[in-house]
Amino acid sequence: xxxxxxxxxxxxxxxxxxxxxxxxxxxxxxxxxxxxxxxxxxxxxxxxxxxxxxxxxxxxxxxxxxxxxxxxxxxxxxxxxxxxxxxxxxxxxxxxxxxxxxxxxxxxxxxxxxxxxxxxxxxxxxxxxxxxxxxxxxxxxxxxxxxxxxxxxxxxxxxxxxxxxxxxxxxxxxxxxxxxxxxxxxxxxxxxxxxxxxxxxxxxxxxxxxxxxxxxxxxxxxxxxxxxxxxxxxxxxxxxxxxxxxxxxxxxxxxxxxxxxxxxxxxxxxxxxxxxxxxxxxxxxxxxxxxxxxxxxxxxxxxxxxxxxxxxxxxxxxxxxxxxxxxxxxxxxxxxxxxxxxxxxxxxxxxxxxxxxxxxxx
Numbered sequence: 001x002x003x004x005x006x007x008x009x010x011x012x013x014x015x016x017x018x019x020x021x022x023x024x025x026x027x028x029x030x031x032x033x034x035x036x037x038x039x040x041x042x043x044x045x046x047x048x049x050x051x052x053x054x055x056x057x058x059x060x061x062x063x064x065x066x067x068x069x070x071x072x073x074x075x076x077x078x079x080x081x082x083x084x085x086x087x088x089x090x091x092x093x094x095x096x097x098x099x100x101x102x103x104x105x106x107x108x109x110x111x112x113x114x115x116x117x118x119x120x121x122x123x124x125x126x127x128x129x130x131x132x133x134x135x136x137x138x139x140x141x142x143x144x145x146x147x148x149x150x151x152x153x154x155x156x157x158x159x160x161x162x163x164x165x166x167x168x169x170x171x172x173x174x175x176x177x178x179x180x181x182x183x184x185x186x187x188x189x190x191x192x193x194x195x196x197x198x199x200x201x202x203x204x205x206x207x208x209x210x211x212x213x214x215x216x217x218x219x220x221x222x223x224x225x226x227x228x229x230x231x232x233x234x235x236x237x238x239x240x241x242x243x244x245x246x247x248x249x250x251x252x253x254x255x256x257x258x259x260x261x262x263x264x265x266x267x268x269x270x271x272x273x274x275x276x277x278x279x280x281x282x283x284x285x286x287x288x289x290x291x292x293x294x295x296x297x298x299x300x301x302x303x304x305x306x307x308x309x310x311x312x313x314x315x316x317x318x319x320x321x322x323x324x325x326x327x328x329x330x331x332x333x334x335x336x337x338x339x340x341x342x343x344x345x346x347x348x349x350x351x352x353x354x355x356x357x358x359x360x361x362x
Contacts, residue, residue, distance in 0.1 A: 119147045248323060
């Protein structure tokens, strides 16, 4: 059977890679080795180096650690070749894993990229890059799978791992609103003050409403002062529980919007960033929406308030509108469609089978 190289460079990638590693054990590999963190190590993978400790991934980390990343990729490829590894699973971390994947392919190692480089919003050159190097992909969104196929990449749609972890919470707390302002410092600075003002408006119009902010760990306490002043309850480390229990979420664009959809919680999607970043994003974007649930379904059924449209008044109005019974039922029906589109049985098992068997399935 031989051994497998598994590479993850971020916490989420480490988690999803570990799920696949557990499934790979069913194929009785000689060994599992690679780059990753605690989750992969617990799954029985021999960790050569742990890039998670250095916070080297992401744009800022990648620029600051460019030479380290290039050297790490070269070391990893040489070591894999020296050990006679024939197959590699690269998980997320698109920039680093694209480079590493090309090095591995030059050495004749088969590469499967799980959660491959994003091509949905922009950057379709990445699909061409992978196609030229014969790198296979296991996509978690059907729309991205279609794009990769169009570029001639051997493509497998495996479903979204979150769709199996998260199921709709049917019994909601009627008047509970989840406040989800993001997990990065700058996001909180840009987004939370406006959310807090919207909460104040909503409390005046609907005093029965209760608001809980799901706080991401590791953020400075002073960032949450606008929430305290607005009387928003703050809870740390329970984002999914709060989102699932809530009747509505006010959410910054990101993975949490998809989590909310999969938990069956209607939401209003917001975002604000500096003008240059937003302008560049609009120039490069090939889609009309930013919210993942809207993108999956192919229609903007959830309101999106971006940049100048993101005001306290508009956010409060959008929340009141979506809470109207007829509108609420309509949104719930569309959220269930998002769930069905992304849910395939045993996503980690599908990825493990593709890697172990090397079959062509498109």
